[in-house]
Amino acid sequence: MQERTIKAVAWCDLALTAPFAIPFVAEALISLIHEMDRQAGFGTPVTLFEMGPLSMMFVHIMGVLGVVWAFARLRTPIPALARIDAGARLAVAALIAYAIAQGATPVLWLFIASEITGSMAQFFALRRYQ
Template identity: 35%
Template sequence: MIRLPDPSHPSYARVVRASARYDFVVTAGFATPWTYVLVHRALSSLGGTLGLGGLPALDPMQTLYANLMGSVVVVWALLRLFRPLPAHGLYDGAARVLFAMWQAYALAQGATRLLWLFLVVEVSFGVAQLLPWVRRGELRTSRA
């Protein structure tokens, strides 16, 4: 069994930073319309190659929402990289629960199965960042 660190332990900051690195690498390409075109093309190609399905055709609204999500996640990732506080892990874990729910909803609605790759990572980092708080019994009472 993997032993997850207490949120106050320095090793918890490594978990927070690892999730931030993943977010930065995965979402930086979503942050601008020009890079999103390249990411969209690469993800569609990967989905087709793996038999998981491609992405829908690009349109201005999809690009806008991808850019908004990418911009916010990049800023959030940079904060966690440079200031990996326990509270940042708690809030990131909560955000990952939300992201995972919406990804699962999209999968249930017929979205590309390529989302499974992202869903597994969301759930994994969510558990890694929230479980230490649950074990401490502070998830409900924390003022992090």
């Protein structure tokens, strides 16, 4: 069960981070987030969604690192990697919450939910089988 949970979370990460690694796809995803913000009536200024080449480079790097990290956990689904991942997810959730507090779109709460869900799933799986 522990290995299945680690792999399931890694597959979800792969699905969510791979689009950010691919030029043009990442831009489309950011546009989709902006459209979700608009449809939800949050009214986040468009300027906060605009990304130049430098910003997009960091988005793509984040995507590549997310893909590599997911593949590492798929290839070697061990408790040590799950613990690291679960802790890192809480840090990422805190950084996203900070961005929201600084004016980023509240649509990003969906990302916070996915980070916390992945973290808790792994913590519970690790705890259950110690």
